[in-house]
Amino acid sequence: MDSAVTTTRCPSCGELAWLDDVFCEACGGRIGESTAGAVAPAEAPAETAAGPSEQPGTGPRVESFAAEPMTRALTQWPVADLPTRADPAWPIADPPTRAIPVWPVGESPTRAVPGGPVAPAAPTATAEPAWPVDEPAPQADPVWPGEAALDEAPVRSSDARSRFTVTPVGGSVRDGRDGCVHCEYRDLDEDGYCLRCGLRRPTGRDRMADDLGVVAGVSDRGRVRESNADAMAFGFTGDVAQPEYVAAVVCDGVGSGAKAGQAAQDAADAGAAELLGCLADGLDARKASTMAMAAAGDAVNALADPRLAEEDTPATTYVSAVVTAAEVTVAWLGDSRAYWVAPGARADAPGAHGAPGEGVTCLTIDHTVRNTYLADGMRAAHTLTRWLGADSDGTDPQVSTVRPDRAGVLVLCTDGLWGYLDDPGTLAAEVLTHASAADAASGLVRHALSEGGRDNVAVIAVPFPAGRRWP
Amino acid sequence: MEQPHFDVEVAQNRYLPRGADTVDAIVTVTAHPPAQELRPSVAVVILLDCSASMYRPSKLAAAKRAAHAAIDSLRDGAGFAIVAGTHEATMIYPESSELAVAGEATRYEAKRAVDEISAGGGTAMSRWLRAAGALFAGSRYELRHAILLTDGRNTSEQPEAVSAALTELQDTFRCDCRGVGTDWLVSELRQISEALLGTVDIVAEPDELVTDFAAMIERAMRKSVPDVTLRLWTPKEAAVTAVRQVDPAVLDLTAHQENAQAQACDYATGAWEFETRAFQVRIAVPSAGVGDTMLACRVSVVDAAGEVLGRGKVLATWTDDPAYYGALDPQVAHYTGQVELATAIQHGLDARRSGDLDTATHKLGRAVALAAQSEHAETMKLLSKVVDVEEAETGRVRLKDTVDELDHMTLDTRSVVTTRRHGRS
Numbered sequence: 001m002d003s004a005v006t007t008t009r010c011p012s013c014g015e016l017a018w019l020d021d022v023f024c025e026a027c028g029g030r031i032g033e034s035t036a037g038a039v040a041p042a043e044a045p046a047e048t049a050a051g052p053s054e055q056p057g058t059g060p061r062v063e064s065f066a067a068e069p070m071t072r073a074l075t076q077w078p079v080a081d082l083p084t085r086a087d088p089a090w091p092i093a094d095p096p097t098r099a100i101p102v103w104p105v106g107e108s109p110t111r112a113v114p115g116g117p118v119a120p121a122a123p124t125a126t127a128e129p130a131w132p133v134d135e136p137a138p139q140a141d142p143v144w145p146g147e148a149a150l151d152e153a154p155v156r157s158s159d160a161r162s163r164f165t166v167t168p169v170g171g172s173v174r175d176g177r178d179g180c181v182h183c184e185y186r187d188l189d190e191d192g193y194c195l196r197c198g199l200r201r202p203t204g205r206d207r208m209a210d211d212l213g214v215v216a217g218v219s220d221r222g223r224v225r226e227s228n229a230d231a232m233a234f235g236f237t238g239d240v241a242q243p244e245y246v247a248a249v250v251c252d253g254v255g256s257g258a259k260a261g262q263a264a265q266d267a268a269d270a271g272a273a274e275l276l277g278c279l280a281d282g283l284d285a286r287k288a289s290t291m292a293m294a295a296a297g298d299a300v301n302a303l304a305d306p307r308l309a310e311e312d313t314p315a316t317t318y319v320s321a322v323v324t325a326a327e328v329t330v331a332w333l334g335d336s337r338a339y340w341v342a343p344g345a346r347a348d349a350p351g352a353h354g355a356p357g358e359g360v361t362c363l364t365i366d367h368t369v370r371n372t373y374l375a376d377g378m379r380a381a382h383t384l385t386r387w388l389g390a391d392s393d394g395t396d397p398q399v400s401t402v403r404p405d406r407a408g409v410l411v412l413c414t415d416g417l418w419g420y421l422d423d424p425g426t427l428a429a430e431v432l433t434h435a436s437a438a439d440a441a442s443g444l445v446r447h448a449l450s451e452g453g454r455d456n457v458a459v460i461a462v463p464f465p466a467g468r469r470w471p
Numbered sequence: 472m473e474q475p476h477f478d479v480e481v482a483q484n485r486y487l488p489r490g491a492d493t494v495d496a497i498v499t500v501t502a503h504p505p506a507q508e509l510r511p512s513v514a515v516v517i518l519l520d521c522s523a524s525m526y527r528p529s530k531l532a533a534a535k536r537a538a539h540a541a542i543d544s545l546r547d548g549a550g551f552a553i554v555a556g557t558h559e560a561t562m563i564y565p566e567s568s569e570l571a572v573a574g575e576a577t578r579y580e581a582k583r584a585v586d587e588i589s590a591g592g593g594t595a596m597s598r599w600l601r602a603a604g605a606l607f608a609g610s611r612y613e614l615r616h617a618i619l620l621t622d623g624r625n626t627s628e629q630p631e632a633v634s635a636a637l638t639e640l641q642d643t644f645r646c647d648c649r650g651v652g653t654d655w656l657v658s659e660l661r662q663i664s665e666a667l668l669g670t671v672d673i674v675a676e677p678d679e680l681v682t683d684f685a686a687m688i689e690r691a692m693r694k695s696v697p698d699v700t701l702r703l704w705t706p707k708e709a710a711v712t713a714v715r716q717v718d719p720a721v722l723d724l725t726a727h728q729e730n731a732q733a734q735a736c737d738y739a740t741g742a743w744e745f746e747t748r749a750f751q752v753r754i755a756v757p758s759a760g761v762g763d764t765m766l767a768c769r770v771s772v773v774d775a776a777g778e779v780l781g782r783g784k785v786l787a788t789w790t791d792d793p794a795y796y797g798a799l800d801p802q803v804a805h806y807t808g809q810v811e812l813a814t815a816i817q818h819g820l821d822a823r824r825s826g827d828l829d830t831a832t833h834k835l836g837r838a839v840a841l842a843a844q845s846e847h848a849e850t851m852k853l854l855s856k857v858v859d860v861e862e863a864e865t866g867r868v869r870l871k872d873t874v875d876e877l878d879h880m881t882l883d884t885r886s887v888v889t890t891r892r893h894g895r896s
């Protein structure tokens with residue numbers, strides 16, 4: 001009659017335990033599922049190379065959509081010209097109308113990045129445009145195929161329309177069913193505390209991870225911020241064994257608080273779904289990228305509330321990538337980045353620029369006051385000049401297509417990662433020590449956390465060409 | 472059989488500033504009886520000092536009367552024995568080296584045997600303790616309780632003999648120690664009572680022994696849960712750095728660790744009646760990130776059979792907000808103060824005895840301030856017999872020129888007795 005003393009025994013080791021216990025205190029085995037027996041802690045983590053569709057019992061972490069054909073009419077497409085590398089409007093010369101602190105937060109809003117790779121450096125001799133030292137050579141670099149890619153009609157495989165697979169709306173929230181995100185130990189107690197390191201499993205969007213094999217990503221709250229305002233979404237069209245397109249979106253919500261995280265997640269989800277839908281419909285990657293960014297913008301604007309103060313209105317950065325068998329298309333607003341990494345990159349060769357072949361190359365250029373001013377030979381704060389969402393005065397994305405000459409890995413990330421890359425060689429070195437997209441993404445996030453984790457971090461890795469598990 | 476259950480309450484401020492790596496908590500454990508009354512079998516061994524110093528008729532007569540009272544308090548069926556302690560241990564009752572079973576006849580015989588005791592010989596307490604250990608070891612009683620009565624110092628053997636015996640006997644039975652008069656050493660009896668999870672007290676007047684002995688036996692008879700263990704689980708990179716009982720008295724349990732495993736160790740707390748005790752637990756944890764929450768310690772109350780009877784959790788959350796990490800938990804603050812109070816008294820009295828009057832004044836002044844703060848009236852009363860209190864709140868005191876040895880020893884002996892938190896501030 002005294003419910004407080006209802007005990008049972010561990011089916012594995014016989015240790016006494018509470019009936020409501022999830023795990024045995026003695027051996028860590030699972031209690032109350034006697035048919036399943038105990039799970040030895042030494043067993044390998046649940047995540048394996050097996051595709052998500054092959055393990056329905058472990059809980060769906062990926063939603064597959066039997067696709068209805070996307071019905072968006074072509075006439076709805078934005079008719080504005082896409083900005084190109086040669087667009088004279090870039091870099092933006094106007095003073096920013098809204099100064100948004102992106103790093104670090106909680107201190108003075110427009111300070112320069114401390115010690116990071118984009119810490120004000122002496123502008124290069126080239127005045128127009130001026131490049132941060134670790135970023136790629138000017139975009140007029142002839143090796144970049146640029147518009148050439150657009151000349152080719154998209155190849156439509158027969159099943160491209162049939163389906164696409166994308167990460168769940170709201171983020172690939174880790175629920176602890178696959179063990180501790182801090183130390184990888186398998187067993188958590190009934191309240192979600194790790195039975196090895198003691199840390200509680202992250203709640204909600206604190207820690208997100210997903211692995212589709214051909215693309216994988218990890219996002220983490222970091223070790224300073226109270227919540228995660230970074231977001232990611234990704235997927236592929238067609239069959240995982242031979243996807244035609246692999247698409248990914250990373251967003252970094254501007255400001256702090258729940259709104260920032262929601263803006264980023266909604267933008268990433270809407271952007272990825274639109275991107276994959278358009279691609280499955282046969283649109284080319286550049287147009288799909290622009291469409292997707294427009295959909296993401298709509299999603300963020302839907303969060304706008306006229307009662308909110310201006311600085312509380314939702315806004316986010318955005319970077320997307322479409323990877324095919326032959327090329328990589330990135331589109332972005334703000335300071336989230338895309339890097340190209342290929343075997344052969346040397347950690348001791350910082351800023352190895354050039355063609356997206358050997359080495360590491362940043363494919364994006366931050367839309368920041370600093371970059372704007374650098375163009376004028378000035379030092380300035382790392383402050384966004386373009387973003388997605390309310391009050392944005394430049395939602396036209398910048399789009400760039402490159403055609404790498406060898407296999408490699410595309411990495412999308414927020415400043416929570418690149419703020420810790422003293423030089424891009426660090427990124428290449430970390431990526432290339434791994435052998436899968438999932439390991440590379442979590443390795444990069446671990447790097448950011450071990451360096452201090454001052455900001456939220458989101459990282460997606462996509463092996464190139466599409467469909468490869470690793471270059 | 473239905474079991475008692477234990478409520479485990481954890482008081483702590485779980486919020487830590489960035490980088491902090493120490494978690495303090497007060498774990499309050501209350502034992503609740505099951506629906507059916509529990510009657511674990513109980514045995515009592517009374518160790519009576521019969522050395523030559525006890526010869527003074529008033530002392531020996533009082534000890535005999537106290538033994539009578541103890542025997543009369545035994546409930547039927549309890550195991551018992553009376554041992555005379557000198558430079559050796561001699562069975563008084565029963566004559567054979569095994570426990571008698573309390574009943575009409577055995578109680579009568581035992582009292583007659585006690586009346587025959589005469590004093591003479593030295594004092595070798597390790598032999599007394601080993602005799603009790605042997606009596607318990609040969610029996611199957613669940614609750615094992617010894618009472619040691621002495622009036623003098625352990626003069627017939629080296630101190631190491633007692634230490635060795637205690638290491639061997641630790642956690643095999645409980646021993647309450649009583650010193651009569653002022654010729655015994657508080658430190659000697661405290662060593663025994665701490666190792667054997669009992670109490671130590673001073674009996675000023677031999678006549679007080681009678682009520683004290685009866686009370687001790689009755690208390691022993693009330694114990695209902697033998698061999699209760701506090702099991703502390705910690706994360707892999709963490710460690711328990713201190714475990715103390717802080718209520719009803721300060722008792723360091725750190726040395727009572729047993730069954731140490733990679734992530735858990737047990738601390739024996741002895742037998743329980745349906746009572747409340749509080750424990751101070753300190754854990755060293757690896758500092759985690761701001762916003763992270765860690766299970767710093769999982770506290771389980773475990774009985775002799777390994778059944779978990781109650782549990783609680785000690786948490787840690789790192790934050791940059793001083794409004795969170797700056798708050799001191801009143802329970803933790805109170806018992807931390809009580810431990811400091813006990814230490815200040817003991818150090819102050821040691822300093823006074825060794826002639827270091829500055830330290831004595833400082834420490835005892837601090838003790839007065841702490842006693843005032845925690846409204847510990849009992850301790851304040853005892854302190855005021857050793858120092859003249861000029862201002863209690865600030866601890867301004869003057870050492871008394873002459874202090875009755877009895878007052879000195881009483882304050883020392885009872886320094887560990889804590890008070891519960893009064894009211895709320």
Ligand SMILES: [Zn+2]
Nearest residue numbers: 010013024027
């Ligand atoms: Zn077990």
Ligand SMILES: [Zn+2]
Nearest residue numbers: 180183194197
């Ligand atoms: Zn863990």
